[in-house]
Amino acid sequence: xxxxxxxxxxxxxxxxxxxxxxxxxxxxxxxxxxxxxxxxxxxxxxxxxxxxxxxxxxxxxxxxxxxxxxxxxxxxxxxxxxxxxxxxxxxxxxxxxxxxxxxxxxxxxxxxxxxxxxxxxxxxxxxxxxxxxxxxxxxxxxxxxxxxxxxxxxxxxxxxxxxxxxxxxxxxxxxxxxxxxxxxxxxxxxxxxxxxxxxxxxxxxxxxxxxxxxxxxxxxxxxxxxxxxxxxxxxxxxxxxxxxxxxxxxxxxxxxxxxxxxxxxxxxxxxxxxxxxxxxxxxxxxxxxxxxxxxxxxxxxxxxxxxxxxxxxxxxxxxxxxxxxxxxxxxxxxxxxxxxxxxxxxxxxxxxxxxxxxxxxxxxxxxxxxxxxxxxxxxxxxx
Amino acid sequence: xxxxxxxxxxxxxxxxxxxxxxxxxxxxxxxxxxxxxxxxxxxxxxxxxxxxxxxxxxxxxxxxxxxxxxxxxxxxxxxxxxxxxxxxxxxxxxxxxxxxxxxxxxxxxxxxxxxxxxxxxxxxxxxxxxxxxxxxxxxxxxxxxxxxxxxxxxxxxxxxxxxxxxxxxxxxxxxxxxxxxxxxxxxxxxxxxxxxxxxxxxxxxxxxxxxxxxxxxxxxxxxxxxxxxxxxxxxxxxxxxxxxxxxxxxxxxxxxxxxxxxxxxxxxxxxxxxxxxxxxxxxxxxxxxx
Amino acid sequence: xxxxxxxxxxxxxxxxxxxxxxxxxxxxxxxxxxxxxxxxxxxxxxxxxxxxxxxxxxxxxxxxxxxxxxxxxxxxxxxxxxxxxxxxxxxxxxxxxxxxxxxxxxxxxxxxxxxxxxxxxxxxxxxxxxxxxxxxxxxxxxxxxxxxxxxxxxxxxxxxxxxxxxxxxxxxxxxxxxxxxxxxxxxxxxxxxxxxxxxxxxxxxxxxxxxxxxxxxxxxxxxxxxxxxxxxxxxxxxxxxxxxxxxxxxxxxxxxxxxxxxx
Numbered sequence: 001x002x003x004x005x006x007x008x009x010x011x012x013x014x015x016x017x018x019x020x021x022x023x024x025x026x027x028x029x030x031x032x033x034x035x036x037x038x039x040x041x042x043x044x045x046x047x048x049x050x051x052x053x054x055x056x057x058x059x060x061x062x063x064x065x066x067x068x069x070x071x072x073x074x075x076x077x078x079x080x081x082x083x084x085x086x087x088x089x090x091x092x093x094x095x096x097x098x099x100x101x102x103x104x105x106x107x108x109x110x111x112x113x114x115x116x117x118x119x120x121x122x123x124x125x126x127x128x129x130x131x132x133x134x135x136x137x138x139x140x141x142x143x144x145x146x147x148x149x150x151x152x153x154x155x156x157x158x159x160x161x162x163x164x165x166x167x168x169x170x171x172x173x174x175x176x177x178x179x180x181x182x183x184x185x186x187x188x189x190x191x192x193x194x195x196x197x198x199x200x201x202x203x204x205x206x207x208x209x210x211x212x213x214x215x216x217x218x219x220x221x222x223x224x225x226x227x228x229x230x231x232x233x234x235x236x237x238x239x240x241x242x243x244x245x246x247x248x249x250x251x252x253x254x255x256x257x258x259x260x261x262x263x264x265x266x267x268x269x270x271x272x273x274x275x276x277x278x279x280x281x282x283x284x285x286x287x288x289x290x291x292x293x294x295x296x297x298x299x300x301x302x303x304x305x306x307x308x309x310x311x312x313x314x315x316x317x318x319x320x321x322x323x324x325x326x327x328x329x330x331x332x333x334x335x336x337x338x339x340x341x342x343x344x345x346x347x348x349x350x351x352x353x354x355x356x357x358x359x360x361x362x363x364x365x366x367x368x369x370x371x372x373x374x375x376x377x378x379x380x381x382x383x
Numbered sequence: 384x385x386x387x388x389x390x391x392x393x394x395x396x397x398x399x400x401x402x403x404x405x406x407x408x409x410x411x412x413x414x415x416x417x418x419x420x421x422x423x424x425x426x427x428x429x430x431x432x433x434x435x436x437x438x439x440x441x442x443x444x445x446x447x448x449x450x451x452x453x454x455x456x457x458x459x460x461x462x463x464x465x466x467x468x469x470x471x472x473x474x475x476x477x478x479x480x481x482x483x484x485x486x487x488x489x490x491x492x493x494x495x496x497x498x499x500x501x502x503x504x505x506x507x508x509x510x511x512x513x514x515x516x517x518x519x520x521x522x523x524x525x526x527x528x529x530x531x532x533x534x535x536x537x538x539x540x541x542x543x544x545x546x547x548x549x550x551x552x553x554x555x556x557x558x559x560x561x562x563x564x565x566x567x568x569x570x571x572x573x574x575x576x577x578x579x580x581x582x583x584x585x586x587x588x589x590x591x592x593x594x595x596x597x598x599x600x601x602x603x604x605x606x607x608x609x610x611x612x613x614x615x616x617x618x619x620x621x622x623x624x625x626x627x628x629x630x631x632x633x634x635x636x637x638x639x640x641x642x643x644x645x646x647x648x649x650x651x652x653x654x655x656x657x658x659x660x661x662x663x664x665x666x667x668x669x670x671x672x673x
Numbered sequence: 674x675x676x677x678x679x680x681x682x683x684x685x686x687x688x689x690x691x692x693x694x695x696x697x698x699x700x701x702x703x704x705x706x707x708x709x710x711x712x713x714x715x716x717x718x719x720x721x722x723x724x725x726x727x728x729x730x731x732x733x734x735x736x737x738x739x740x741x742x743x744x745x746x747x748x749x750x751x752x753x754x755x756x757x758x759x760x761x762x763x764x765x766x767x768x769x770x771x772x773x774x775x776x777x778x779x780x781x782x783x784x785x786x787x788x789x790x791x792x793x794x795x796x797x798x799x800x801x802x803x804x805x806x807x808x809x810x811x812x813x814x815x816x817x818x819x820x821x822x823x824x825x826x827x828x829x830x831x832x833x834x835x836x837x838x839x840x841x842x843x844x845x846x847x848x849x850x851x852x853x854x855x856x857x858x859x860x861x862x863x864x865x866x867x868x869x870x871x872x873x874x875x876x877x878x879x880x881x882x883x884x885x886x887x888x889x890x891x892x893x894x895x896x897x898x899x900x901x902x903x904x905x906x907x908x909x910x911x912x913x914x915x916x917x918x919x920x921x922x923x924x925x926x927x928x929x930x931x932x933x934x935x936x
Contacts, residue, residue, distance in 0.1 A: 303485075
């Protein structure tokens with residue numbers, strides 16, 4: 001007996017692609033309100049609190065950047081601390097020459113961005129593990145290089161000049177505001193980058209890099225842009241760090257602990273979402289503040305939580321919320337709605353409700369070579 | 384003459400680096416795991432040895448005999464549980480998990496042992512003395528570590544090329560699926576590789592504790608990058624490449640120190656970067672592979 | 674067309690050596706196989722044909738355990754192996770020569786065979802016997818497999834599977850990337866394989882080659898079975914229709930009263 005199947009033509013259906021417009025307006029207004037409220041904090045709370053908030057701003061900026069790098073662009077960098085340190089040192093160098101540290105911040109941002117450009121040239125061809133190692137070595141090298149110059153403090157660093165005469169309350173307020181400004185700028189940048197063409201390209205790359213390239217997506221350009229933006233804003237965070245600490249020290253500013261903190265905050269909050277880093281930062285700050293008197297414990301617990309989240313809640317805490325409530329505060333995805341013969345049918349729901357659908361970017365365990373290697377062994381070809 | 388001395392010291396230090404690195408070479412080469420906790424695991428080996436010696440007052444050599452096998456077993460278990468789960472989820476998860484492990488270990492050590500550095504004291508002249516060849520002073524310990532490194536590498540090399548499990552490890556590194564089709568559970572093979580890795584790294588940690596001092600952050604500050612440097616410079620897939628990589632690193636550092644005393648580390652990292660940028664597959668190319 | 678293997682009618686009450694029931698497999702959201710069933714009896718050469726994307730390799734990989742089916746079962750000699758990991762199935766007797774050879778590139782020819790023999794079942798095949806069957810191999814047994822030609826590599830891959838003494842040998846696209854004359858030579862040693870008591874389930878894009886060696890044939894198209902029978906029963910037109918999914922292929926008469934075919 002033989003069986004022959006006939007596949008007739010499917011009934012015609014047309015689809016319309018839409019952006020989620022619904023809650024953007026509300027979120028935008030909500031965000032504005034939050035920002036305004038935050039801006040008033042120096043008038044409302046003690047300087048101790050604003051100092052903590054500045055720490056939070058730094059971590060949030062860094063976490064957003066790591067999320068952009070690893071969660072969207074698949075660039076697992078273990079060397080972002082290089083830019084944190086560079087940002088701090090740019091401010092120091094300019095301050096030593098008479099510039100106000102606050103005015104030096106834009107320079108720090110641009111300088112870090114340029115440094116990122118240079119570094120990208122060195123590491124862009126490396127794959128996966130090699131890329132990560134390379135970024136770390138670069139960071140270590142940058143630190144050692146800077147430590148050679150005694151004019152900027154050598155191995156022990158220098159206090160930050162130019163702010164000594166300022167009224168302490170005013171200084172705290174300005175520091176706070178600049179921290180807030182950097183964080184807002186970082187998140188707005190990330191949002192608009194991902195909502196635009198870049199976001200689409202990055203999603204395409206994550207799903208299938210070869211297909212993305214053949215469709216004309218400028219894969220290298222996209223990643224370069226992400227790396228530079230991340231470098232720039234990590235530099236900005238470093239500048240804020242220098243201002244808030246009133247000193248610059250290589251061991252503190254270039255420590256790989258920054259990468260651990262931003263990575264953990266990003267992972268715990270949820271990679272591949274814009275809201276995730278916010279939650280992750282909150283968790284981080286709560287842990288740090290509650291366990292302050294127990295020294296290293298907050299890091300131990302942070303590390304453990306990060307491990308647990310990475311293994312069991314891949315989309316992080318925000319992912320848990322998102323999957324229950326299907327809420328997206330900062331939507332960057334596309335919806336597929338069917339129109340036509342079946343008018344009145346409910347929306348088919350998000351085809352890709354955002355880059356997070358496939359989970360954090362995982363290239364899989366088997367990358368065969370350091371440069372442009374292919375996959376061996378784990379491929380499953382649907383033939 | 385100072386230069387010759389520098390080169391010789393560099394070569395010998397390369398043995399220590401190779402000892403750090405051979406476990407990493409296994410894990411990175413076979414399982415593609417970037418184990419950021421590698422250095423910290425070496426430090427744990429050292430601390431455990433210190434603990435044992437302090438409590439039981441056994442001779443230093445005994446600590447090797449006890450700690451190394453125990454760490455090997457720990458390595459197997461760690462691989463089968465934590466690292467395998469991470470591997471199943473992808474490279475990013477693996478990195479996060481090993482980073483988390485590193486942070487937990489370091490801060491755990493910090494909590495329980497404080498930040499003070501400790502050494503594994505040994506009063507034998509073998510360990511503290513040195514001999515001279517001409518005008519060059521060579522510490523016994525360093526030469527011994529180099530010899531041990533070579534012996535360990537020889538042993539590993541023999542194991543990988545001759546034994547059944549060694550073959551399985553190499554085969555799994557080539558093609559995980561095909562090895563399953565041949566009836567081997569690759570998770571078990573990975574476990575064996577991890578056991579070897581942790582055993583050797585514990586050995587390296589104890590050796591380092593005798594040569595220098597250990598503190599909770601030595602793992603990431605010092606050991607990890609050196610280990611990766613040796614592996615990358617030498618080239619994945621070749622244990623002798625790892626020795627070569629360690630030697631190149633050591634010599635680069637010593638030459639850097641000759642040029643400018645504070646540039647020792649920098650010189651090593653610059654060579655590392657050079658290799659990464661120009662020849663990431665390393666100096667010794669692996670005999671591969673279609 | 675002469676087929677190798679047990680082309681005679683199947684035992685009415687016999688247990689198939691390998692049975693696949695209602696196997697449905699998905700790749701993510703894509704359905705690769707839709708309720709596929711088949712039975713392979715001892716000594717047969719069962720060929721699965723079909724165009725690219727038809728699901729042939731997926732079927733074989735699922736049988737070997739490298740894919741999880743969404744539904745359905747794989748049964749080896751009466752034992753349900755659906756839940757077993759690939760290495761367990763290999764030790765139970767399902768041996769596979771995967772698509773693309775997949776030799777261990779950094780190992781020599783002999784080492785590849787040794788790996789294959791690590792978890793071997795008792796049986797007639799040994800490394801020695803592989804050397805006797807493929808006489809060129811012994812002289813080059815220490816050579817790196819990457820230096821071998823495609824046909825030689827394919828032979829080593831087959832040898833690697835054979836030394837484990839499987840009961841069912843799965844061959845995935847042997848002809849891929851090889852010149853026709855080489856392919857014929859490789860298929861030419863199938864009789865020796867069967868002589869030693871193996872049963873073969875193979876996937877082949879080259880239809881005429883498959884028809885030459887198979888005792889039973891099944892055609893897949895987009896995850897469905899479009900044709901099944903013995904080479905003697907099917908006409909070239911039917912095969913073509915089934916292969917390309919053209920409407921109008923006639924039903925074949927049932928075989929000996931037993932309904933072993935997917936209906």
